[in-house]
Amino acid sequence: MSALRPDDISLVISLCRARAGLKVAGEKTYLIESRLAPIARAAGFTSISEMLAELRVKREETLIWAVVEAMTLGETAFYRERAAFDVFRDQLYPELARARGGAPLKVWSAACSTGQEVYSLALTIAGMQESDPAVAVELAASDISERALTRAQSGLYSQFEVQRGLPIRLLIQHFEKTDDAWRLSPQIRRMVRWRRINLIAGLSAVGRFDVVFCRGVLGSLDEPFQRKLLEDLTLVVPEDGYLVLGAKESVAIAGDAFHPEAGQPGLYRRNPAFSKAA
Amino acid sequence: MRTCLVVDDSRVIRKVARRILEDLGYEIAEAADGMEALAWCRAAMPDAILLDWNMPVMTGIEFLRKLREEPGGEAPTVIFCTVENDIAHITEALEAGAAEYIMKPFDGDIIEAKFAEAGL
Numbered sequence: 001m002s003a004l005r006p007d008d009i010s011l012v013i014s015l016c017r018a019r020a021g022l023k024v025a026g027e028k029t030y031l032i033e034s035r036l037a038p039i040a041r042a043a044g045f046t047s048i049s050e051m052l053a054e055l056r057v058k059r060e061e062t063l064i065w066a067v068v069e070a071m072t073l074g075e076t077a078f079y080r081e082r083a084a085f086d087v088f089r090d091q092l093y094p095e096l097a098r099a100r101g102g103a104p105l106k107v108w109s110a111a112c113s114t115g116q117e118v119y120s121l122a123l124t125i126a127g128m129q130e131s132d133p134a135v136a137v138e139l140a141a142s143d144i145s146e147r148a149l150t151r152a153q154s155g156l157y158s159q160f161e162v163q164r165g166l167p168i169r170l171l172i173q174h175f176e177k178t179d180d181a182w183r184l185s186p187q188i189r190r191m192v193r194w195r196r197i198n199l200i201a202g203l204s205a206v207g208r209f210d211v212v213f214c215r216g217v218l219g220s221l222d223e224p225f226q227r228k229l230l231e232d233l234t235l236v237v238p239e240d241g242y243l244v245l246g247a248k249e250s251v252a253i254a255g256d257a258f259h260p261e262a263g264q265p266g267l268y269r270r271n272p273a274f275s276k277a278a
Numbered sequence: 279m280r281t282c283l284v285v286d287d288s289r290v291i292r293k294v295a296r297r298i299l300e301d302l303g304y305e306i307a308e309a310a311d312g313m314e315a316l317a318w319c320r321a322a323m324p325d326a327i328l329l330d331w332n333m334p335v336m337t338g339i340e341f342l343r344k345l346r347e348e349p350g351g352e353a354p355t356v357i358f359c360t361v362e363n364d365i366a367h368i369t370e371a372l373e374a375g376a377a378e379y380i381m382k383p384f385d386g387d388i389i390e391a392k393f394a395e396a397g398l
Contacts, residue, residue: 159363159381160388163380163381163384163388163391163392164387164388164391165391167378167395168368168372168378168379168392168395169372171368172365172368172369172372176365177363177364177365
Protein backbone atom coordinates (compact mmCIF):
# COMPACT_ATOMS: atom_id res chain seq x y z
CA MET A 1 0.00 0.00 0.00
CA SER A 2 1.40 3.38 -0.97
CA ALA A 3 2.41 5.75 1.83
CA LEU A 4 0.03 8.43 3.03
CA ARG A 5 0.74 11.93 1.78
CA PRO A 6 0.67 14.95 4.12
CA ASP A 7 -2.63 16.14 2.62
CA ASP A 8 -4.14 12.69 3.23
CA ILE A 9 -3.18 12.93 6.87
CA SER A 10 -4.49 16.47 7.24
CA LEU A 11 -7.81 15.38 5.71
CA VAL A 12 -8.14 12.58 8.27
CA ILE A 13 -7.24 14.97 11.09
CA SER A 14 -9.78 17.59 10.00
CA LEU A 15 -12.60 15.07 9.44
CA CYS A 16 -12.06 13.50 12.86
CA ARG A 17 -11.94 16.86 14.56
CA ALA A 18 -15.05 18.22 12.81
CA ARG A 19 -17.22 15.12 13.30
CA ALA A 20 -16.12 13.76 16.66
CA GLY A 21 -13.90 16.40 18.25
CA LEU A 22 -11.16 13.83 17.99
CA LYS A 23 -7.51 14.73 18.30
CA VAL A 24 -5.54 12.64 15.82
CA ALA A 25 -1.76 12.83 16.04
CA GLY A 26 -0.51 13.38 12.48
CA GLU A 27 2.88 11.86 13.22
CA LYS A 28 1.28 8.52 14.08
CA THR A 29 0.94 7.52 10.44
CA TYR A 30 1.19 3.81 11.33
CA LEU A 31 -1.88 4.18 13.52
CA ILE A 32 -3.85 5.96 10.80
CA GLU A 33 -2.78 3.33 8.26
CA SER A 34 -3.63 0.36 10.46
CA ARG A 35 -7.06 1.78 11.31
CA LEU A 36 -8.02 2.89 7.81
CA ALA A 37 -6.62 0.05 5.71
CA PRO A 38 -9.55 -2.28 6.54
CA ILE A 39 -12.04 0.53 5.82
CA ALA A 40 -10.48 1.21 2.41
CA ARG A 41 -10.42 -2.49 1.59
CA ALA A 42 -14.02 -3.02 2.64
CA ALA A 43 -15.14 -0.06 0.51
CA GLY A 44 -13.37 -1.50 -2.53
CA PHE A 45 -10.41 0.89 -2.81
CA THR A 46 -6.92 -0.31 -3.57
CA SER A 47 -5.32 2.10 -1.09
CA ILE A 48 -6.14 4.52 1.72
CA SER A 49 -4.95 7.41 -0.48
CA GLU A 50 -7.38 6.40 -3.21
CA MET A 51 -10.24 6.32 -0.69
CA LEU A 52 -9.30 9.72 0.70
CA ALA A 53 -8.99 11.20 -2.81
CA GLU A 54 -12.56 10.12 -3.47
CA LEU A 55 -13.72 11.45 -0.10
CA ARG A 56 -12.17 14.82 -0.89
CA VAL A 57 -14.34 15.10 -3.99
CA LYS A 58 -17.54 13.30 -3.05
CA ARG A 59 -17.85 13.82 0.70
CA GLU A 60 -19.94 10.71 1.08
CA GLU A 61 -21.28 10.65 4.67
CA THR A 62 -21.26 6.89 5.19
CA LEU A 63 -17.62 6.65 4.22
CA ILE A 64 -16.64 9.73 6.23
CA TRP A 65 -18.21 8.18 9.33
CA ALA A 66 -16.53 4.85 8.67
CA VAL A 67 -13.19 6.69 8.67
CA VAL A 68 -13.98 8.72 11.81
CA GLU A 69 -15.35 5.68 13.67
CA ALA A 70 -12.27 3.65 12.85
CA MET A 71 -10.10 6.37 14.39
CA THR A 72 -12.14 6.50 17.64
CA LEU A 73 -11.48 2.89 18.62
CA GLY A 74 -9.66 2.58 21.91
CA GLU A 75 -8.35 -0.22 24.07
CA THR A 76 -11.00 -1.93 26.13
CA ALA A 77 -11.24 -4.97 28.37
CA PHE A 78 -13.60 -6.54 30.88
CA TYR A 79 -13.26 -4.93 34.32
CA ARG A 80 -10.59 -2.58 33.03
CA GLU A 81 -9.20 -0.64 36.00
CA ARG A 82 -10.97 -2.99 38.38
CA ALA A 83 -11.03 -0.48 41.25
CA ALA A 84 -13.75 1.53 39.46
CA PHE A 85 -16.09 -1.49 39.49
CA ASP A 86 -15.29 -2.24 43.14
CA VAL A 87 -16.14 1.36 44.08
CA PHE A 88 -19.34 1.11 42.05
CA ARG A 89 -20.36 -2.11 43.84
CA ASP A 90 -19.28 -1.17 47.36
CA GLN A 91 -20.08 2.54 47.47
CA LEU A 92 -22.00 4.11 44.58
CA TYR A 93 -24.59 1.37 44.14
CA PRO A 94 -25.68 1.00 47.80
CA GLU A 95 -25.49 4.75 48.47
CA LEU A 96 -27.53 5.76 45.42
CA ALA A 97 -29.99 2.87 45.73
CA ARG A 98 -30.74 4.13 49.24
CA ALA A 99 -31.02 7.74 48.07
CA ARG A 100 -33.41 6.84 45.23
CA GLY A 101 -35.67 4.94 47.62
CA GLY A 102 -37.09 2.49 45.09
CA ALA A 103 -36.82 4.64 41.96
CA PRO A 104 -34.49 3.01 39.45
CA LEU A 105 -30.80 3.69 39.65
CA LYS A 106 -29.65 4.97 36.26
CA VAL A 107 -26.21 4.08 34.97
CA TRP A 108 -24.64 5.06 31.63
CA SER A 109 -21.55 3.74 29.89
CA ALA A 110 -20.99 6.73 27.61
CA ALA A 111 -18.31 5.39 25.29
CA CYS A 112 -18.97 1.68 25.48
CA SER A 113 -16.95 0.62 22.43
CA THR A 114 -17.38 -3.14 21.96
CA GLY A 115 -19.29 -3.52 25.23
CA GLN A 116 -16.81 -4.85 27.77
CA GLU A 117 -17.30 -1.91 30.15
CA VAL A 118 -21.10 -1.93 30.18
CA TYR A 119 -21.24 -5.72 30.44
CA SER A 120 -18.81 -5.61 33.38
CA LEU A 121 -21.29 -3.20 35.00
CA ALA A 122 -24.19 -5.50 34.09
CA LEU A 123 -22.42 -8.51 35.63
CA THR A 124 -21.65 -6.47 38.75
CA ILE A 125 -25.28 -5.35 39.01
CA ALA A 126 -26.57 -8.89 38.41
CA GLY A 127 -24.37 -10.02 41.31
CA MET A 128 -25.82 -7.28 43.55
CA GLN A 129 -29.39 -8.09 42.55
CA GLU A 130 -28.91 -11.72 43.54
CA SER A 131 -28.65 -10.58 47.15
CA ASP A 132 -31.09 -7.66 46.88
CA PRO A 133 -33.52 -8.04 43.96
CA ALA A 134 -35.51 -5.00 45.15
CA VAL A 135 -33.12 -2.45 43.64
CA ALA A 136 -34.10 -1.54 40.08
CA VAL A 137 -31.37 -0.46 37.69
CA GLU A 138 -31.54 1.05 34.22
CA LEU A 139 -28.33 0.45 32.34
CA ALA A 140 -27.60 2.37 29.14
CA ALA A 141 -24.66 2.23 26.75
CA SER A 142 -23.68 4.43 23.88
CA ASP A 143 -20.87 4.88 21.44
CA ILE A 144 -20.16 7.04 18.41
CA SER A 145 -19.42 3.95 16.33
CA GLU A 146 -22.32 1.95 14.87
CA ARG A 147 -19.87 -0.81 14.11
CA ALA A 148 -18.76 -1.02 17.74
CA LEU A 149 -22.38 -0.94 18.94
CA THR A 150 -23.33 -3.80 16.62
CA ARG A 151 -20.46 -5.89 17.96
CA ALA A 152 -21.30 -4.94 21.53
CA GLN A 153 -24.93 -5.99 21.12
CA SER A 154 -23.92 -9.36 19.71
CA GLY A 155 -22.25 -10.19 23.04
CA LEU A 156 -19.67 -12.24 21.12
CA TYR A 157 -16.07 -12.16 22.26
CA SER A 158 -12.93 -13.97 21.18
CA GLN A 159 -11.09 -16.31 23.52
CA PHE A 160 -8.44 -13.64 23.80
CA GLU A 161 -10.96 -10.98 24.83
CA VAL A 162 -12.66 -13.08 27.51
CA GLN A 163 -9.30 -13.71 29.15
CA ARG A 164 -8.58 -10.04 29.67
CA GLY A 165 -10.05 -9.08 33.00
CA LEU A 166 -12.97 -11.49 33.18
CA PRO A 167 -12.77 -13.94 36.13
CA ILE A 168 -13.09 -17.55 34.94
CA ARG A 169 -16.10 -18.18 37.21
CA LEU A 170 -18.02 -15.35 35.55
CA LEU A 171 -17.08 -16.74 32.15
CA ILE A 172 -18.54 -20.18 32.80
CA GLN A 173 -21.53 -18.74 34.67
CA HIS A 174 -22.62 -16.19 32.06
CA PHE A 175 -21.14 -17.17 28.69
CA GLU A 176 -21.65 -20.06 26.35
CA LYS A 177 -19.00 -21.33 24.01
CA THR A 178 -19.66 -21.13 20.29
CA ASP A 179 -17.36 -22.51 17.59
CA ASP A 180 -14.57 -19.98 17.95
CA ALA A 181 -15.94 -17.41 20.37
CA TRP A 182 -17.84 -16.92 23.62
CA ARG A 183 -21.34 -15.46 23.76
CA LEU A 184 -22.72 -13.59 26.75
CA SER A 185 -26.07 -14.84 28.03
CA PRO A 186 -29.25 -13.14 26.76
CA GLN A 187 -30.23 -12.33 30.38
CA ILE A 188 -27.18 -10.10 30.81
CA ARG A 189 -27.38 -8.64 27.29
CA ARG A 190 -31.01 -7.71 27.85
CA MET A 191 -30.05 -5.52 30.82
CA VAL A 192 -28.53 -2.90 28.49
CA ARG A 193 -30.28 -0.28 26.35
CA TRP A 194 -28.16 0.82 23.37
CA ARG A 195 -27.96 4.13 21.57
CA ARG A 196 -25.60 5.82 19.16
CA ILE A 197 -24.45 9.09 20.76
CA ASN A 198 -21.82 11.53 19.60
CA LEU A 199 -20.63 12.96 22.91
CA ILE A 200 -19.57 16.30 21.43
CA ALA A 201 -22.95 16.96 19.81
CA GLY A 202 -24.66 18.07 23.05
CA LEU A 203 -26.21 15.93 25.77
CA SER A 204 -29.49 17.76 26.45
CA ALA A 205 -31.55 14.88 24.99
CA VAL A 206 -29.67 12.19 26.89
CA GLY A 207 -31.54 12.50 30.18
CA ARG A 208 -30.28 12.10 33.73
CA PHE A 209 -27.94 9.39 34.93
CA ASP A 210 -26.87 8.81 38.51
CA VAL A 211 -23.57 7.28 37.48
CA VAL A 212 -21.77 8.00 34.22
CA PHE A 213 -18.77 5.95 33.15
CA CYS A 214 -16.90 8.06 30.60
CA ARG A 215 -13.45 6.54 30.52
CA GLY A 216 -10.85 6.92 27.82
CA VAL A 217 -12.75 9.69 26.04
CA LEU A 218 -11.40 13.00 27.34
CA GLY A 219 -7.81 12.24 26.42
CA SER A 220 -8.79 11.49 22.84
CA LEU A 221 -10.59 14.82 22.36
CA ASP A 222 -9.26 18.17 21.25
CA GLU A 223 -9.08 20.55 24.20
CA PRO A 224 -12.17 22.74 23.55
CA PHE A 225 -14.26 19.57 23.19
CA GLN A 226 -12.95 18.19 26.48
CA ARG A 227 -14.24 21.29 28.24
CA LYS A 228 -17.56 21.21 26.39
CA LEU A 229 -18.15 17.53 27.18
CA LEU A 230 -17.47 17.98 30.89
CA GLU A 231 -19.72 21.02 31.06
CA ASP A 232 -22.47 19.16 29.18
CA LEU A 233 -22.14 16.27 31.62
CA THR A 234 -23.24 18.59 34.44
CA LEU A 235 -26.69 18.47 32.79
CA VAL A 236 -26.69 14.66 32.99
CA VAL A 237 -25.28 13.91 36.44
CA PRO A 238 -27.44 14.97 39.41
CA GLU A 239 -25.89 16.65 42.44
CA ASP A 240 -25.57 13.41 44.37
CA GLY A 241 -24.45 11.44 41.32
CA TYR A 242 -20.99 10.42 40.13
CA LEU A 243 -18.83 10.74 37.08
CA VAL A 244 -16.27 7.98 36.59
CA LEU A 245 -13.25 8.75 34.43
CA GLY A 246 -10.12 6.71 33.75
CA ALA A 247 -7.88 6.54 36.81
CA LYS A 248 -5.24 8.61 35.06
CA GLU A 249 -7.59 11.13 33.45
CA SER A 250 -8.35 14.52 34.94
CA VAL A 251 -11.15 17.06 34.79
CA ALA A 252 -8.75 19.94 35.42
CA ILE A 253 -9.56 21.27 31.97
CA ALA A 254 -13.22 21.94 32.83
CA GLY A 255 -12.30 24.26 35.64
CA ASP A 256 -14.98 23.83 38.23
CA ALA A 257 -17.61 21.52 36.74
CA PHE A 258 -16.62 18.37 38.66
CA HIS A 259 -14.58 17.81 41.79
CA PRO A 260 -12.47 14.71 42.43
CA GLU A 261 -13.32 12.47 45.38
CA ALA A 262 -10.30 12.39 47.66
CA GLY A 263 -8.36 9.15 47.56
CA GLN A 264 -10.45 7.62 44.76
CA PRO A 265 -8.71 8.07 41.43
CA GLY A 266 -11.15 8.61 38.56
CA LEU A 267 -14.19 9.28 40.77
CA TYR A 268 -15.82 12.72 40.53
CA ARG A 269 -18.85 14.54 41.89
CA ARG A 270 -20.60 17.48 40.32
CA ASN A 271 -19.80 20.84 41.78
CA PRO A 272 -23.23 22.10 42.90
CA ALA A 273 -22.03 25.70 42.57
CA PHE A 274 -21.08 25.27 38.92
CA SER A 275 -23.47 26.48 36.27
CA LYS A 276 -22.92 25.90 32.58
CA ALA A 277 -22.36 29.14 30.68
CA ALA A 278 -25.20 29.75 28.25
CA MET B 279 10.86 -14.37 46.65
CA ARG B 280 7.58 -15.98 45.56
CA THR B 281 7.94 -19.29 43.78
CA CYS B 282 6.01 -20.71 40.84
CA LEU B 283 6.18 -24.23 39.47
CA VAL B 284 5.55 -24.36 35.72
CA VAL B 285 4.20 -27.77 34.69
CA ASP B 286 4.01 -28.44 30.95
CA ASP B 287 5.36 -31.17 28.69
CA SER B 288 6.36 -28.58 26.09
CA ARG B 289 9.79 -27.14 26.73
CA VAL B 290 8.89 -24.11 24.58
CA ILE B 291 5.80 -23.31 26.65
CA ARG B 292 7.80 -23.69 29.88
CA LYS B 293 10.39 -21.29 28.55
CA VAL B 294 7.82 -18.68 27.49
CA ALA B 295 5.95 -18.96 30.79
CA ARG B 296 9.21 -18.77 32.75
CA ARG B 297 10.20 -15.53 31.03
CA ILE B 298 6.80 -13.92 31.69
CA LEU B 299 6.63 -15.05 35.32
CA GLU B 300 10.23 -14.06 36.09
CA ASP B 301 9.29 -10.55 34.91
CA LEU B 302 6.41 -10.69 37.41
CA GLY B 303 8.93 -11.44 40.17
CA TYR B 304 8.64 -15.20 40.54
CA GLU B 305 11.38 -17.72 41.09
CA ILE B 306 10.60 -20.54 38.65
CA ALA B 307 10.86 -24.31 38.87
CA GLU B 308 9.85 -26.52 35.92
CA ALA B 309 8.28 -29.95 35.62
CA ALA B 310 7.40 -31.87 32.44
CA ASP B 311 4.49 -33.90 33.84
CA GLY B 312 2.32 -34.34 36.91
CA MET B 313 4.60 -36.92 38.52
CA GLU B 314 7.63 -34.65 38.32
CA ALA B 315 5.51 -31.79 39.64
CA LEU B 316 4.43 -33.89 42.61
CA ALA B 317 8.07 -34.69 43.41
CA TRP B 318 8.86 -30.94 43.37
CA CYS B 319 5.94 -30.18 45.67
CA ARG B 320 6.92 -32.88 48.13
CA ALA B 321 10.37 -31.27 48.35
CA ALA B 322 9.08 -27.70 48.67
CA MET B 323 5.55 -26.36 48.14
CA PRO B 324 5.57 -23.46 45.66
CA ASP B 325 3.31 -20.40 46.11
CA ALA B 326 1.81 -20.85 42.66
CA ILE B 327 1.52 -23.60 40.04
CA LEU B 328 0.89 -22.99 36.34
CA LEU B 329 -0.52 -26.31 35.17
CA ASP B 330 -1.03 -27.89 31.75
CA TRP B 331 -3.79 -30.49 31.38
CA ASN B 332 -2.62 -33.07 28.85
CA MET B 333 0.75 -34.51 29.75
CA PRO B 334 2.32 -37.99 29.66
CA VAL B 335 2.75 -40.04 32.87
CA MET B 336 0.33 -37.93 34.95
CA THR B 337 -2.15 -35.33 33.67
CA GLY B 338 -2.68 -31.93 35.24
CA ILE B 339 -6.04 -32.78 36.78
CA GLU B 340 -4.68 -36.03 38.29
CA PHE B 341 -1.76 -34.08 39.71
CA LEU B 342 -4.06 -31.43 41.22
CA ARG B 343 -6.22 -34.04 42.97
CA LYS B 344 -3.13 -35.79 44.37
CA LEU B 345 -1.57 -32.47 45.39
CA ARG B 346 -4.59 -31.53 47.50
CA GLU B 347 -4.20 -34.78 49.47
CA GLU B 348 -0.54 -34.07 50.31
CA PRO B 349 0.45 -32.47 53.62
CA GLY B 350 0.52 -28.72 52.89
CA GLY B 351 -0.93 -29.43 49.46
CA GLU B 352 -3.85 -27.06 49.99
CA ALA B 353 -1.52 -24.07 50.01
CA PRO B 354 -0.35 -23.51 46.41
CA THR B 355 -2.58 -21.41 44.16
CA VAL B 356 -3.14 -23.45 41.01
CA ILE B 357 -3.83 -21.90 37.61
CA PHE B 358 -4.53 -24.18 34.68
CA CYS B 359 -2.98 -23.29 31.33
CA THR B 360 -4.23 -25.59 28.59
CA VAL B 361 -5.71 -25.92 25.11
CA GLU B 362 -8.80 -27.49 26.67
CA ASN B 363 -11.33 -24.67 26.39
CA ASP B 364 -14.79 -26.13 27.00
CA ILE B 365 -16.95 -25.43 30.01
CA ALA B 366 -16.83 -29.07 31.20
CA HIS B 367 -13.03 -29.01 31.54
CA ILE B 368 -13.05 -25.57 33.18
CA THR B 369 -15.71 -26.65 35.67
CA GLU B 370 -13.81 -29.85 36.49
CA ALA B 371 -10.64 -27.84 37.12
CA LEU B 372 -12.38 -25.36 39.42
CA GLU B 373 -14.07 -28.17 41.35
CA ALA B 374 -10.70 -29.83 41.85
CA GLY B 375 -9.41 -26.64 43.43
CA ALA B 376 -7.91 -24.53 40.63
CA ALA B 377 -8.21 -20.79 41.25
CA GLU B 378 -8.07 -19.62 37.65
CA TYR B 379 -7.90 -21.04 34.15
CA ILE B 380 -5.97 -19.89 31.10
CA MET B 381 -6.91 -21.11 27.64
CA LYS B 382 -3.96 -21.37 25.24
CA PRO B 383 -2.71 -19.49 23.37
CA PHE B 384 -1.79 -16.96 26.03
CA ASP B 385 0.40 -13.88 26.28
CA GLY B 386 2.03 -11.91 29.07
CA ASP B 387 -1.06 -9.74 29.65
CA ILE B 388 -3.27 -12.78 30.15
CA ILE B 389 -0.85 -14.44 32.58
CA GLU B 390 -0.52 -11.22 34.56
CA ALA B 391 -4.30 -10.65 34.63
CA LYS B 392 -5.07 -14.23 35.64
CA PHE B 393 -2.44 -14.30 38.39
CA ALA B 394 -3.89 -11.06 39.76
CA GLU B 395 -7.38 -12.57 39.49
CA ALA B 396 -6.22 -15.56 41.53
CA GLY B 397 -5.02 -13.20 44.26
CA LEU B 398 -1.32 -13.71 43.57
